[in-house]
Amino acid sequence: MRGAEAARGEEMARRRKVLLIDDEPEIIETVKFLLGLKNFEVVAAMDGVEGLEKAKSEKPDLILLDLILPKLNGYEVCARLKRDPDTKDIPVLILTARDEAESILRAYRAGADEYIVKPFTTTVLLEKINKHLPAAKGSTA
Numbered sequence: 001m002r003g004a005e006a007a008r009g010e011e012m013a014r015r016r017k018v019l020l021i022d023d024e025p026e027i028i029e030t031v032k033f034l035l036g037l038k039n040f041e042v043v044a045a046m047d048g049v050e051g052l053e054k055a056k057s058e059k060p061d062l063i064l065l066d067l068i069l070p071k072l073n074g075y076e077v078c079a080r081l082k083r084d085p086d087t088k089d090i091p092v093l094i095l096t097a098r099d100e101a102e103s104i105l106r107a108y109r110a111g112a113d114e115y116i117v118k119p120f121t122t123t124v125l126l127e128k129i130n131k132h133l134p135a136a137k138g139s140t141a
Helices: 002-014 025-037 048-058 074-083 101-109 122-132
Strands: 016-021 040-045 062-065 092-096 114-117
Touching: 016 025, 016 048, 025 040, 025 122, 040 048, 048 062, 048 074, 062 074, 062 122, 074 092, 074 101, 092 101, 092 122, 101 114, 114 122
Parallel strands: 016 040, 016 062, 062 092, 092 114
Antiparallel strands: none
C-alpha cells in the first residue's frame, strides 16, 4: 500500500492549479471538466475583483481570463496582475469570444501571454496551457 500512497502523493504534487476568471457558468463547468480529465485543479472566479483576490490567495500556475467581466474588465485585471510583484510571472491566457484585432492587441498590451477565442477546441486549449506551464513546478511552492 505504501507504494500506491507514494504514487498518489507524487501525482497530487504534480497537479497544476489553473485560475479561471469567467462569468459564464457553462464555461466554468466545461473547463473544469476538461482540465480535470488532465489532472489540473481548476479554481474559478466570476468577476474581475474576485479574480484578482484569488490570484493572490490561490497562487495558480496559470490564469485563464475572460475580457468581459462584471466589476472589473479582463484588460484591467490582466494589467493589474502583470504590475503586481506577487502575480506578474503567472502566465495569463485570455479566453474570450472577442475576436476583433483591437481586442487582441489591447489584451497583449495589458500583458496577456496568449489569446484564445471562444468557442475553443480542447486540443487548442490544452496546447496553449502546456506551452505556458513550466516543465516542473518549483520546489518553493
